[in-house]
Amino acid sequence: MGTYFDTLAAGLYEQANIIAAAFLKKKRSDAKAKLHIPQEFSEEFFSLVDKVNVSLMEDKDNFYGYFLLQMTREIRFDISSPTGVNFKGACYVIYFNPLIFLNLTLKQMETTIKHEILHIVSLHLVRAKEFKAGYSPLAINTAMNLVVNTYLDNLPPYAVTLEWVNLNYSLKLLPFEPFEYYVEKLQTAIDLLETDKDETADEENTTEKIETGYDPEKTHDIWEESSDIDEKTLTEFTEKFVIHAQKGSMPNYVENLLAARKNSKGELPWNIYLKRLMGTVESNKKKTITRRNRRQPDRLDLRGQLxxxxxxxxxxxxxxxxxxxxxxxxxxxxxxxxxxxxxxxxxxxxxxxxxxxxxxxxxxxxxxxxxxxxxxxxxxxxxxxxxxxxxxxxxxxxxxxxxxxxxxxxxxxxxxxxxxxxxxxxxxxxxxxxxxxLTNVQTKDTTLDMSHVSFRDGYSMNDQEKIHI
CATH class of the missing domain: 3.40.50.410 (von Willebrand factor, type A domain)
Incomplete structure (x- = not known):
């Protein structure tokens, strides 16, 4: 498939750039301009995606190919990752940004699709909401990406890996740990490196936009567009997708993820939940000489805040x-x-x-x-x-x-x-x-503990010889 596939991807990439350029030109004169994606481009693009899926189906772990067949597909130029997913209308939807996706090799395209499916199988779309109040989007997204990327090969060059995180955040994270472990460590490291953002920053532009590069902080923003559905119902839908995808071989690590999720019943442990709550309570600020003042960074005489x-x-x-x-x-x-x-x-x-x-x-x-x-x-x-x-x-x-x-x-x-x-x-x-x-605790049975019994006649049965039966 090599040469033909690469030529097809290169041609589509050129078309995607023409579509994006036309939109940006129109937007300069009309701020409310809408991005128009020609039908012919959509058909050719999804024809390429079909070829990627054929490759997934031919793989020994064809679980991903069967899973993708059940998903709705859409093109989005405004997502900051090659692919993204959410849940809409009783179905999982996978989105593709052609400007990022078409720059990948065939194997990297397969990997980014696997990446999204692993987020679904791990129920990250609902688990992220549990942590949203107490942790930053960067910490949550990075932790979830670490979990799924640990199992994948042929990652894109910008993908979040354990080595990259440990190097850039001065951490010593271990592989194959749960999401809660990663998000806690990452948030602590991010807080130490973070420079306060200006509270008076411009409001986010809500009109259509073009994303041409990967942004780890926004890579899962599309999850917010999911249908309003409770965790129990979404879990049931996910299980149906998984069952229908089990027509061939399932990777061992996927089986382990499913087993771990089933055993935990999707319940966030109370101690992890408490950590999240403690991050949300109103906190005071203290002055520090190690950080410059946010509003006047050039004034070295003014202290920043932590x-x-x-x-x-x-x-x-x-x-x-x-x-x-x-x-x-x-x-x-x-x-x-x-x-x-x-x-x-x-x-x-x-x-x-x-x-x-x-x-x-x-x-x-x-x-x-x-x-x-x-x-x-x-x-x-x-x-x-x-x-x-x-x-x-x-x-x-x-x-x-x-x-x-x-x-x-x-x-x-x-x-x-x-x-x-x-x-x-x-x-x-x-x-x-x-x-x-609360976690179950082994309770000591004290019903026959004679040390708790007081005697008034001067001696205890504990003083007697042992009786051998």
Missing amino acids: RSHKAKIAVALDISGSISDEEFQQAIKEVFAIVKNYKHELTIIECDNEIRRVYKVQSAKDVKERSHIRGGTKFTPVFEYANANKLDLLVYFTDGKGEDELQATPKSYKTLWVISGKENSLSLKKAYGAVKK
Whole structure:
């Protein structure tokens, strides 16, 4: 296919440039001009895409070829990557920017299509939304691209690779790690290198435009155009696409991705969700001499600003009898593992049907042995405290059994419920926040622990000889 294919691609690339130039010329006199793509060009372009798909079908991993057959295809000159995907009208749509796509070799074209399909299989289109509030588009896009590119060969020269990221961000990221691992490390590195953007920058031009190069920060912007659909429904559609694509050989790594996704049930772990929330709480800023002033960079006498991430965080711990000591210890340990990298003011609230004790902590050593006064569970007192003390974030560890409705509505702070490993739901009809599940913990059985039994007659059964049965 080599020479003929290359000649066809080169000819289409010239036509694409003529189409783009005509549009830009027209736009200079009419800002609302629309890009016109001739029918003949579209037919020839998709004829070339068909040839790429034939090559995919002939590959030993023809899963991608069968998957592509199910997708709708469109041409977009305004996306900053050779291909892009989203979900519209009960179908996945793959978009091609001819000005970028046609510059690739056949094998690189195959790779960029595989790249998009792996994003779909990994449910990145919905997972990205979970992180949008707490992480930058650059960190999210780079992390997701790292996940899928690790499995691919024949990458385009500008593709995000582990080596490139480690070199450019001074990191030591490991291969084949989950998305959450990459996005957390990348966001930290980006924050250190980032120069503040001018808040008075011009608004983004919303009219049609031409993209001629790859931009990692905008490469997944097209996901925002997807139909408004819940995660469960999108997962079901994805599974149908996968089933119909399993007519031949499926790569082992795709099987592993599907298995991992199925085991996790697409649920974002509570500790990762907490990290995301902590990145969204309102933070103060502190002056620094290591960064120039954003508005007057030439004034060396003016200091710049850094985020200090100082916010009021409260951790409510349900001490009722239904929460085990093991679960209590795990909750505390994981919270401190998360907050140790932040400068937050952390308050512990021990509660059951009322607040039993409130105290501030700096480290895990400051956590007191929990109270042995244990009643039922009532959530309202904690929210009354949170409202009165103007918190930024409330994390509530509980077994989920309490009132049906809160008597105190949360005010301007975020709430994360973390439910005991034994339970699956929250009794409240409206949670006013995300509800996640705590990892199951092995609970110690103390029903026959005689050390907890006191004797009044001067001796214990522990003093007797062992009986051999």
